[in-house]
Amino acid sequence: MKANISKIVIFIFIIFSLFIFWQGLKKNNNYDTRSLIGTKISNFKLSEINNDVQYISEEYLKKNKFTLINFFASWCAPCRTEHKYLLNLSNEDMNVKIIGINFKDKKKNAINFLKELGNPYNFVGKDLEGRISILFGIYGIPESILVDSNLIIIKKIVGPIDQIQYNQILQLIQ
């Protein structure tokens, strides 16, 4: 009887351990930004690309119904492919303001980039050393964050915006 109880206990323990390992295998170990949807953006101060005195903070975002914050650089090839969608968005939709944050770039190159492809941004800020990018949870560019007037992140796009994501943004802001 005693031996049977020990066997049952060991059996339950093995099953339990296998269950834990199985659960562990199911877990996705790739970094995912989904957990950041619904969190709030706070405490940032973004200087204008041409002018250090001029800057925006959370107050600017509160005034807009929606704001799309886009990190870009002239040296970033995928930024060129997504640029047409940003231009479309700035032309078509009045519900959203677009902020461009020029990431680890030379001012001259950034200005030439916008001259060449067009400027979809309502405000262009600079992040020379990348410190601002950490405040927004960025880990590579291009990356875009859609926030509402309460500064809540409602969508985060890692990589260039494509047609599918563009349509999703339009749906979210209407």
Next chain:
Amino acid sequence: MKIKIFLFVTYILFITSTYSSDDKIKLLEVYKNLRCLVCQGQSIADSNSDFAATIKLVVQDQLNEGKTEDEIYKFLISKYGEWIVYQPTFSINNIFLWTLPYVVLIFGGFIIFLVVRKTRHNRVN
């Protein structure tokens, strides 16, 4: 007099070098517990990627501002989620992760106790 100046300069150099190396050790400790999100299995301390360089810069800034290690981790978790730290925080989702080793330890100890007691009992008989 020269000896006094020499001793004074040596003392100052010793103090400053100890202070800066303490700071470096602290920085390295924090870097080692942060995961490089764009690398394959590397910590921020191991990586020379652009992302790691930026995180190092921010950690350095925050330590200079007088923030504690925990405050820095909390800040980065709020921006990147819990995946950025190697040591997970205690929550209901990972309760087994934190408690299972202790349960196994107690369970194992109990089994050893039973086995030893049984062996002794058998020897006496």
